[in-house]
Amino acid sequence: MKKTFLFTLSIVLIGLASFSLASHENHEIYDNEYYSENAIKGLETVEDGFSFLVLGDWGRNGHFHQRTVAKWMDIAAAQADAEFVATTGDNFYSNGIASIHDPYWRSSFEDVYTGPNLFIDWYATLGNHDYRGNWQAQIDYSDISRRWQMPAPYYAKTVDVSDNASALLLFVDTSPLNPAYESEEKYAAAMAQDGDAQLAWIHKQLSESKAEWKIVIGHHPLYSSGKRYGKTSGIRNVIEPVLEQYGVQAYFAGHEHDLQHNRAANKQVEHFVSGAGSELRPVKQREFTLFAESQAGFAIVSMDSTQCLVQFVNNSGEVIYRYTISLSKDK
Template identity: 60%
Template sequence: MNMKFILALALLISSTVNANTETYDDAYYAKHSIASELPTNDNDWTFLVVGDWGRNGHFAQRDVAKWMDIAAYQFDAEAIISTGDNFYDNGVASVNDPYWQSSFESVYHGPHLFLDWYVVLGNHDYRGNWQAQIDYSNISRRWNMPAQYFDKRITIPDGASLHLVFIDTSPLNPDYQHEEKYRETQAQDANAQLTWFKRTLETNQDADWTIVIGHHPLYSSGKRFGKNAAVRSVIEPILEQYHVDAYIAGHEHDLQHNQPAARTVEHFVSGGGSEVRATAIREFTRFAQSSAGFALVRVNTRQIALEFINEQGEVLYQYIIATTQEP
């Protein structure tokens, strides 16, 4: 019998046993709740954002997944977004790779995590079979990656419109042009993506809100402080030109909100899905913490409300982007 199959089966059996130790009843969710100070609006369209998570349940990955499930239940989430680096260190080999079970299916097993996952590729995903992550969309109902870059237009319950744009930042990153381990990123047609990106934003300018999701942050208060200029020079002018409301990335293994002077776009990092790294306060930092966790985002006509939740279910930070339009 194929050894990879045996390994995958063993991991699946083990994870299934572990997954069934919790009883997900009303008492469980009454005991485990998130103390958000922001009011819940029935007209919100709510989603979670997690990044840099694919480590077979190691570090804080399982704890983050637990509180993601609680948040999805408590705030009636509609979707989950991944900012990339879905499988460490070298992506997946195929749609049958055991990592699908050990890093994704068996970790995000909570009953309220079976939502639509909208996923982008990270640099580590390009070190494996990145096409397999697109192809897995045909196997898993909840995994949605129709292409390397794509968008989704959503009508919020109160009638407002939200435009989510998912970009593939690794091929757009000039820093990867001379790195052998990321050679595959430079085999992609970056110009075609940029043309699509601009056209997509142009044709959806009537949306009430626009949020762009990518893997690489354009500003960092963490490990890569001062090392974002190249990718920023490619992406930021487009974000500013089309008045994007927020850019959410991963890559840095922490939680951040950066707002540089003379810029209109709000920059967030949600890369605390598993392992964490150190952060610091920079001149553009509004919030930065070396913590595992995820973002909870609620959108309605009047505002985008974002909260960072850590792996213990604690609210670390809250921020509201309010509309400038008359109601």
């Protein structure tokens, strides 16, 4: 009996020592030296500006490139003093989640984005894969998680980006607005939503806002240099006229598993795709392509009263693209 007790006690003590050592090591890797040694070279931020990250198509239980993207997101958030993370949807593959208690919350979110600088607000949007599961559970999880923020399928947030300028951010739900899903049974839950009501809400938000910057974040791209090139006209015809009408400067989407910047001729809106949070797909140069790469990564946005700097960072910690939008004097 005594030997059994001593053996059990030794196992417990070894376990506690291992846990203590692991905890200490995990703490140590996130010290100032770690961020100094792993700083993203060439990453720029607008001085005294407002920064946030944009991540899309990511929730795959840490598979593919998800964990390396998460690592560099944490470092970028530290360097840029990011205020929040915005998602462009498809938060959980392949069929969304079942409930607020689904283990995917841990395996695809909580246990992947563990860097201390990623414990900021996450403003999420819904993608088509999220609608294959219990999409309402993603909204309800906002009542459980301190950092997960999804008050509704679509919602607005206004932030001060400097002492004299603000930005209106619209997080929209593009699946119910996509005509391509009207005959697909697997997206019946999305098509059951009131798309007309959402469009009216978008009009109202954009028309009444006094913000200098207007940025819209959704799931489906209106232009694609990737897999869906030539197949986006349906959703584009619904959303683009509204964005152009109210002088929206940038639209961020996902859906395509890559990083893109597209601008159509004779249009004012800059179209960015940040859907490279995990799995990748090929891209090609198209007539509207300013940048397109099949690399895992995310976008970081830094802005003030006169400029909005958008950069793509890959999962090797490299800045692979940089573009600045200047605020027009007449807006």
